[in-house]
Amino acid sequence: MSMNKNCATVALALVLAGCGGGQQAASPTDTTLSQAMDTAGEAVGLDRLAVAEQQYRTAGERALARDDVTAIGDSGYNLATVQLDANRPQDALDTIAATQAALAVRGQSGDDAGLDLVQAGALHRLGRDQEAAAAAVRAAGAQDSDIAEKGQFIRGLIADDSADHATLASVAAYFATLAGRLPPNWSADAKEIAARNLLATSGDARTAWQDALQAASIRQQQVAYRDMARALGVAARAADRAGDGQAALRLYARASQSARQAGDTAMADRWARLAGSSVPADPFAQPAPAHTK
Known part of the structure; x- marks a missing residue:
C-alpha cells in the first residue's frame, strides 16, 4: 500500500521520523476527510497534539465510512505517531494493532513499513527491545527512503541501549556510506x-x-x-x-x-x-x- 501521510513527526527517544510514505495523493473527493487531515497536520506543526489526535480520529472515522484502505492506513499511522509524540506508547501500539486489523479485513495483509516504524519506536519506549528491534528491521527494509533511514536509526538506538555493539557498528557503517x-x-x-x-x-x-x-x-x-x-x-x-x-x-x-x-x-x-x-x-x-x- 502506498502511504500518503501527513507530516506527523515521531520524536524518538527517538522516534522517531518526519513525513513517511509515498507521494502526495491526488485531489481527494471527500472534503470532510481531507480537511480533517489538513487540520491535524497544521496542529502537529504547532505542537497542538490533542487537537491533532482528535482530527486524525475524525479522519479515520470518515475513512472507515468511506471503506478507503489508503485513508485508513494514513489516518492510523498519523494517529499512532501523534500518540507516540505525546509519550503514550501503549496507545500508539493499540492504534497500530487496530489499524492493521482494519487493513487486513480489507485485503491489505502485507507488512506496512510506516506502521512498523511507529511500532518500533513505541516498543522501544516501553523497554520491549527485542520486539522493537524486529519491527525496526522491517522498517529499515522499506522502499520509502525516509522510513528506511529512520528504521536504521532506531536499530542503532536499540543496539546501543542493549550493548549490541555489532548491530550499532553496522548502523554506523550504513550512515557512513x-x-x-x-x-x-x-x-x-x-x-x-x-x-x-x-x-x-x-x-x-x-x-x-x-x-x-x-x-x-x-x-x-x-x-x-x-x-x-x-x-x-x-x-x-x-x-x-x-x-x-x-x-x-x-x-x-x-x-x-x-x-x-x-x-x-x-x-x-x-x-x-x-x-x-x-x-x-x-x-x-x-x-x-x-x-x-
Whole structure:
C-alpha cells in the first residue's frame, strides 16, 4: 500500500521520523476527510497534539465510512505517531494493532513499513527491545527512503541501549556510506549514531562529544526537542568519558530540563539523577499557592 501521510513527526527517544510514505495523493473527493487531515497536520506543526489526535480520529472515522484502505492506513499511522509524540506508547501500539486489523479485513495483509516504524519506536519506549528491534528491521527494509533511514536509526538506538555493539557498528557503517549525500533531516541521526558508536568502541570521546552536540544543534533547528535532549545526554556521556566531569554535569542538567519540558519525564529524571545538584530550578514553574489562614 502506498502511504500518503501527513507530516506527523515521531520524536524518538527517538522516534522517531518526519513525513513517511509515498507521494502526495491526488485531489481527494471527500472534503470532510481531507480537511480533517489538513487540520491535524497544521496542529502537529504547532505542537497542538490533542487537537491533532482528535482530527486524525475524525479522519479515520470518515475513512472507515468511506471503506478507503489508503485513508485508513494514513489516518492510523498519523494517529499512532501523534500518540507516540505525546509519550503514550501503549496507545500508539493499540492504534497500530487496530489499524492493521482494519487493513487486513480489507485485503491489505502485507507488512506496512510506516506502521512498523511507529511500532518500533513505541516498543522501544516501553523497554520491549527485542520486539522493537524486529519491527525496526522491517522498517529499515522499506522502499520509502525516509522510513528506511529512520528504521536504521532506531536499530542503532536499540543496539546501543542493549550493548549490541555489532548491530550499532553496522548502523554506523550504513550512515557512513551516505557521507556527503545525506539529506539535512538525516544528518542529526548520522551524527548521533557516530557518537554512540565511538563511545561503544572506546573511540575518541572528544569527537563523540562534538558529534553529539552537532546532532543536538540540528534538532534544535528542526524543533525536535525530545530528540535534541537525547543527543545532549549522549554529549554528556562523551564529556564524562573525555574527563571533563563539570561539562558532563552541565550537559546532563540541560538534557534533563529540555526533556522534562518536552514531556519525557522518565529520561528527565534519569539525567537529573546523573546531574545531581547541577540541575537549576525551573524559572518558569508555577509558584506554589500561598497559604492563607
